[in-house]
Amino acid sequence: MGRVRFVECLAMGRHGDLPRANVQGHRGQRLSRQKPGCNIAWSTNTDIEGQCRKMNFFVIRVGVCFTICICTMLMTATCQVATKENGFDNTAAPQFLIPNWMAEISDSVSLSDLSIPGTHNTMSFYGGNLVQCQTWPIDQQLKGGIRFLDIRLRNVNNNLTIHHGPIYQRANFSKVIRETMKFLTEHPRETILMRVKEEFSETNNIHVPVVNYLKQYANWNALWINSKIPLLGQARGKLVILQDYAGDAIFIQYNTLNIADKWKVPTMMHINSKWQNVQEHLNMAAVGNRQTIFLTYSSGAGVAAYPNAVARQINPRLLEYLQLRQGQNVRFGMIAMDFPSSMLIKTIIEFN
Template sequence: MGSYRRTVAIAWTLLETMVFLGVLAVTCEGKVQRPEYDDTGAPEFLNPSWMASIPDSRPLSEVTLPGTHNTMAFYGGALTECQSWPLDLQLRAGVRFLDMRVRHVKGNLTIHHGVVYQRAHLGQVLEGVARFLQERPTETVLMRLKEEFSETNDIYAAVVDYVHCYANWDLLWHSRITPTMGQARGKLVVLQDFSGPDLGMRYGSLHIADDWKVPTLLHVSEKWQSVHEHLAAAAVGNSTRTYLTFASGAGIFAYPNAVAQRINGRLYKYLSDMAGISKRLGIITMDFPAAPLLKMIIDFN
């Protein structure tokens, strides 16, 4: 029995080593721009005003829209980098859900992915979103906001100060009630993932699938199953509730870019097979999405 266990342990170690080398191979490749995956510095094309055609009466919970996971995670190496386009190009490419993680230190709110500082602060994000919405008043932006790499559990006052300093109070949708498209135009809808009075909608009120742990690339199929099942649920679920599906994932032996290349490809095929059908899929949040994939998601409206 002991010999068998040692053999299994050795086999598993070799398998993990092969997977790790595969991750390194993907990581060391040059920049890629494919229909489903893009880690270059700019999208293939832009789609800045796509929400203009959505009826004012449609609740935001019934709109299918693309998003980015860890929207500002540009630094720290392959294990922490999740995006390659700057915020303004993400918005102009059609991204409408942003995932922001802030570290709270002495009233400052810096952007982090785990321990890694992303060389930006929340004020720069608010300025960028405000500028975009001023230029494109037909659009709306949803932004999940949570504390990361600090545990003060008290960022509300700092967030309010940043809104007043870097944007304006009227930029926000000030209700936990889901707005219609007409009510949301020109607004930033904060999905509040922190305690305090209502600043926007509550992140926890969404129907969320965020199975982000992908230990190795051998677990990609399990991750895809989670994504597939939640998208299917969004199509038939309660239309008054917003569905949010994270297609992103990572692990020690599965870097974000390696997972994205595989999951984004499956997502692209899944959506391609349903092309031409009007279907509510909710918010689909990705690492390194490509412009054609964003457009495909948008077209479900």
């Protein structure tokens, strides 16, 4: 075989050891020696060139990925300041309150025929930027016009705690029930729809504790105990549970809704794809069966796209989309948002 050279690869100290070359010596012996403590290997000219090409390509890919991550982190970091602007609000309270907006709507209108502002992960206040989805306490959300709540429960020995993934949100289901019952008592012509889902536990057995909590902390007569969608007149002053867990179907089943929840937004470069999903589902809701409840999640998140950064990009598009259609006789169903502004909530309500 051809002459074998003794080569030192300078790149090894920076990028780790390259694969050792196995080549034939002058007498056909297999050589794969490396001197202890040195990044030196026996290799042929052809092997070296191929490895260097692979290394250059790898370095370029790493550089591009690193640049994307840094840019995304910088874009996300700009969303941490509390502001009220163009559909986005991550301050402590709504700009204005709309506590009685359902009062003037006819009793004969079905809940499925309404345009209803809501919040995604309603109680997700803690855990940092990667987890936080809201800043308004639940009572302020309700007074601010929100009528769809997204409640995630962890079941620990029949104790139901509020979670967003593994992060405990420093509250139990009892707090949510008390706040909603208090609001409905003070505003008896309103109704609240609440998705109830098991989160960060896999017992598949939260129906009994959910019912027990409702019996203990709510007025059972202030619940809609039926799997059929009520008229607004039937639901006034009541909490309407959307049951997103296994068990006796005594509430409206969440899986009977028409839902768009493309929540995975890996980086801020995927915003357009997320918005396309939101827009297409809103278009569908506008012309869809009015006996079906439509639910569109405008929220999204990923490791390199925090909920507040996504909302800061999506909420203005959502507001503009709705404003361009003001005055049209359409319904959009429920829209679940992160960090919605009062103007965005008001704009949704005005379609009723």
